[in-house]
Amino acid sequence: MTTPLADKIKNLIRMNGPLSVTDYFALCLADPEHGYYRTREPFGQAGDFVTAPEISQLFGEMVGVFLVHAWQQHGSPTPVHLVEIGPGRGTMMLDMIRVIRRIAPELFEALSVHLVETSDRLRGVQRVTLEAFSAKVSWHRGFDEVPHGFTLIAANELFDAIPIRQFVKTPKGFRERLVGLDANDELAFGIGVATIDPTLLPINSGGEPEGTVYEIAPARQAVMQALCERLRQSGGTALIIDYGHMVTGFGDTLQAVLHHEYDPPLAHPGEADLTSHVDFEDLARVARASGVQINGCLHQGDFLYGLGLSQRAQALANGKAEAEQRAIALAADRLAGAGEGKMGELFKVMAVSSPKVTLAPFRPIP
Numbered sequence: 001m002t003t004p005l006a007d008k009i010k011n012l013i014r015m016n017g018p019l020s021v022t023d024y025f026a027l028c029l030a031d032p033e034h035g036y037y038r039t040r041e042p043f044g045q046a047g048d049f050v051t052a053p054e055i056s057q058l059f060g061e062m063v064g065v066f067l068v069h070a071w072q073q074h075g076s077p078t079p080v081h082l083v084e085i086g087p088g089r090g091t092m093m094l095d096m097i098r099v100i101r102r103i104a105p106e107l108f109e110a111l112s113v114h115l116v117e118t119s120d121r122l123r124g125v126q127r128v129t130l131e132a133f134s135a136k137v138s139w140h141r142g143f144d145e146v147p148h149g150f151t152l153i154a155a156n157e158l159f160d161a162i163p164i165r166q167f168v169k170t171p172k173g174f175r176e177r178l179v180g181l182d183a184n185d186e187l188a189f190g191i192g193v194a195t196i197d198p199t200l201l202p203i204n205s206g207g208e209p210e211g212t213v214y215e216i217a218p219a220r221q222a223v224m225q226a227l228c229e230r231l232r233q234s235g236g237t238a239l240i241i242d243y244g245h246m247v248t249g250f251g252d253t254l255q256a257v258l259h260h261e262y263d264p265p266l267a268h269p270g271e272a273d274l275t276s277h278v279d280f281e282d283l284a285r286v287a288r289a290s291g292v293q294i295n296g297c298l299h300q301g302d303f304l305y306g307l308g309l310s311q312r313a314q315a316l317a318n319g320k321a322e323a324e325q326r327a328i329a330l331a332a333d334r335l336a337g338a339g340e341g342k343m344g345e346l347f348k349v350m351a352v353s354s355p356k357v358t359l360a361p362f363r364p365i366p
Contacts, residue, residue: 005034005270010181018180018190021254022219025163025274030118034270037119037161050260051157052241052300052343053092056331058316060095062307063239066351066359067096067152068104070237073357077150077235078110085116085143086158090129096154097133113137114146143226151236153227159242159283160275162220166254167196169212174201177213179266187266202248213252215276224283228290231354237295240350243343244278246297253277280348287352295351296362301336301344306361309336 009027013019019027029036052059071080082100084093093113101108113136117123123139130137140146166177174196182188200216227238244253256263258272265274280297287294298306313332317325336344351359 003034003268003270005031006187006268008034009179009187009269010185013179013181018178018192020192021166021177021179022163024179024269025254025276028269028272028274029161029163031270036270036273038121051088051092052335052347053088053095053156055334056328057095058309058313058328058332059304059335060092061099061312062304062309063092063154063156063241064096064099065103065307066239066303067154067237068100068107070152070239070351070353070357070359071104071107073359074150074235074237074353074355076106078106079112079149080107080110081114081146081149081151081234081236082111083114083116083143083146083151083153085153085155086161087115087117087126088122088156090115090126092154092156093126094129094133097130097136111136114140116140116143116146118142143223143230146230148230148234151230151234151238153231153236153238154241155227155238156241157243159217159220159223159240159278160244161273162217162223164215164217164220164254164276166252167214167216169208169210169214171210174214187269189266202250205250208250212250214250215253215279217279217282220278221282221286224286225290228287228292228352228354231292231352232290235354237351237353237357237359240283240352241300241347242278242280243346244280244348246280246348248279248281278348280350283350292352292354293356295353295357295359297348297350298362299345300347300349301338303349303361304336304344 005027032038087093115126115137117126117139118141167174168177168191170191176192176194178190178192179187180190201214231238253276254265255276256265256272256274258268263272284294309332313328317328334342338345351362353359
């Protein structure tokens with residue numbers, strides 16, 4: 001079985017030769033005609049995956065609580081730009097605004113909301129979700145369009161959808177991984193001639209077996225740099241939540257998800273979500289080089305429990321029917337627990353700030 005985008009990619013390869021993983025990744029998600037985010041409704045039970053804000057309002061509320069705390073630690077400046085990049089259906093922003101209005105009315109009054117969203121279809125969904133607060137909300141196609149001024153940024157599952165490059169260990173060193181065509185005219189991985197700068201490899205590398213994959217993400221670095229530069233110029237805090245690893249290492253993390261199941265990355269281009277794990281150590285290197293403070297990096301479970309997830313879930317369950325209480329407890333466990341099907345350990349949370357502030361539940365990094 002093929003897909004319209006697979007046919008398009010095959011034609012591109014026949015005309016121009018194999019594609020880099022970066023180009024394949026970008027086409028799968030953002031091709032104007034057949035790209036996944038241009039044509040699909042990815043979120044929720046009817047889509048291909050469920051994000052944390054869709055599991056429970058508890059997630060967005062905890063993020064809102066954290067940003068109120070950050071604003072207070074920064075000295076409660078006004079006005080405030082509250083920015084979400086890649087806001088999905090707008091669910092997290094809605095829960096954030098509600099909790100901000102409840103616990104920090106002065107911040108709510110001083111707030112303008114900025115959603116960075118390239119998909120016209122998703123903008124329409126977000127408009128409906130955030131209708132009650134429409135007077136406060138503006139949309140932007142790029143982060144550079146967001147006006148300057150004190151800024152609080154939330155980015156949940158943003159970086160995993162930004163394309164990566166992959167390199168494979170061969171007898172002649174690491175060579176770039178490409179997407180080409182096999183003898184049956186099907187999409188297949190191959191190896192090109194481009195090499196990697198050895199200084200980009202992890203320290204103490206050199207003994208990896210042939211076939212080992214190493215991933216770098218210049219496009220992610222560029223986005224992180226833009227966020228840090230804005231914080232340095234305007235002041236504020238950015239919260240980054242994604243699945244990935246805290247230490248740079250080797251491994252192939254490119255993955256596709258279709259109807260809540262893992263799918264081979266080359267099987268259904270344009271119809272499956274394509275992502276890879278985020279290297280948080282690499283993002284921290286960019287932040288450090290940009291001159292902003294790294295507040296810390298935690299497992300999502302530690303972050304949520306540290307902000308009072310258990311207490312909030314209990315308060316939400318009080319007075320509810322038993323089935324509803326059970327559903328709230330299960331949702332909290334899925335967000336913060338460890339083990340298969342749970343997000344508490346796989347997902348990491350990093351905060352960066354300028355100027356320097358102390359933000360719970362993070363411990364300051366020297």
